[in-house]
Amino acid sequence: MPELIQPVRGTQDYYPEEMAVRSWLYAKMREVSEAFGYQEYDGPFLERFDLYAAKSGAEIVEKQSYVFEDRGGERITLRPELTPTLARMVAARQRQLNYPLRWWSFGPFWRYEKPQKGRTREFFQWNIDLIGDDSPEADAELATIAATFLKNVGFKPTETQVLVNNRALMQTELEALGIPSALRSSVFGLIDRKDKLSSDAWQKYGTELGLDATQLMGIEALVGNQDLWKKSESLQRFFEAIAVQGVGEYVHFAPHIIRGLDYYTGTVLEAWDTAGEFRSIFGGGRYDDLVNAVGGDPVPAVGFAVGNVVISLLLEALGHSPAINKAPAPIYVTLFDKHQVPDSLQLATELRAAGLKVTSHLSPDKLPKQFRQADRVGARLVLILGPEEIQNKTVSVKDLGSGDQRVLPRAEAAYYIKHWLEGKKPA
RNA sequence: GUGGAUGUAGCUCAAUUGGCAGAGCACCGCACUGUGGAUGCGGUGGUUGCGGGUUCAAGUCCCGUCAUCCACCCCA
The missing domain is CATH 3.40.50.800 (Anticodon-binding domain)
Structure with a gap:
């Protein structure tokens, strides 16, 4: 017998049992998307490398993308995320489209990372975006969709939550602390690590960035201030809209949520299991500059992406896996x-x-x-x-x-x- | 990319200081030639991830390699 050829590292075989879960998730994503009036679309799985350069996080582009040269000498990337493709598609037909756009998609993505629990090199993502509306109500619509999805697949508010922050608010607060805007990106990184590092290590990291003790204390106070959102008119309107739409139990303000991707400009959101045992279920936010960055006129946009891997693990861990239909025929x-x-x-x-x-x-x-x-x-x-x-x-x-x-x-x-x-x- | 742990039957796992590679489940058969699940009995199934080394003897010790998992990093 010839030797069994190994599957490519970090890929997943979807036997009928796993495929049933993936299809079920896809159906739930479609159901929620359509309930809010979103249309399905997709882009190519291959894009030019240039599309991602300086638009995604540096780590994703430089270290985690599958990049190769095709026979014509073009640098091609297997798409590591959808948002740049979406921005490109919008920019290409900017004048023909009816705004606001409500678009969603589900498909495969690739990132060359070290495979671990909840992280594969080939994975599927639901992307959903609202383009052409810069209101806090638009942000709230996405958060409501996110919460509705969590609810519809069976999670309780005690099991999973959507955490929300606003980068503009944080930026204003950092400026009030006298932190120069040149440091903004690295200070966002510092905030992102507040929970992950020990207090001493965090202080040391902050000092290395050039912050003084007062500024560090200020940041600590910010990150611990659950009422900080009240200072932002945008977040006030956001949470009002959340409450009206009945998903307040699922959506909460969290000042430490900041996100790694550089293109987010305003509201950012992430969903986590409340026990904190898994990776984030999904993430997203407002990216008002991205369409402009790929050559279109500026268009405000907000959206998020959900990977299929973590959510499948979480569904199983919490006993919410769908009953799979073993019998295609009765x-x-x-x-x-x-x-x-x-x-x-x-x-x-x-x-x-x-x-x-x-x-x-x-x-x-x-x-x-x-x-x-x-x-x-x-x-x-x-x-x-x-x-x-x-x-x-x-x-x-x-x-x-x-x-x-x-x-x-x-x-x-x-x-x-x-x-x-x-x-x-x-x- | 950095550090660590683990690889034994299809699955979950045993195997004393190096000394005949096993069990449960699953699968197949029979009891039961026009009726599934339950029970009983029997059976198939292994180059111990792969390659090398030490030894009279390696699943066990050593080196390499691949894979999986965990913590970083990053993120869906």
């Missing part, structure tokens, strides 16, 4: 012996023509084996077409759940079986 047609092949296939065909989902057993195995197979694939009704039934123009039907068995006239079998599946047993 009807199982056995094959009595090789002489009945044409009759059995015809029976299955008739039932399918009547709109039923039917699996045909194709090899003349012993009936016990066929029943076991039917049971394993999760069929509800097993049909037997043997010499007796053919003689009498009937078909025997057994309900695997209850054990009931009836003999039905062949001509009306589809009619009775439909009713049987709906819970009404034939007399």
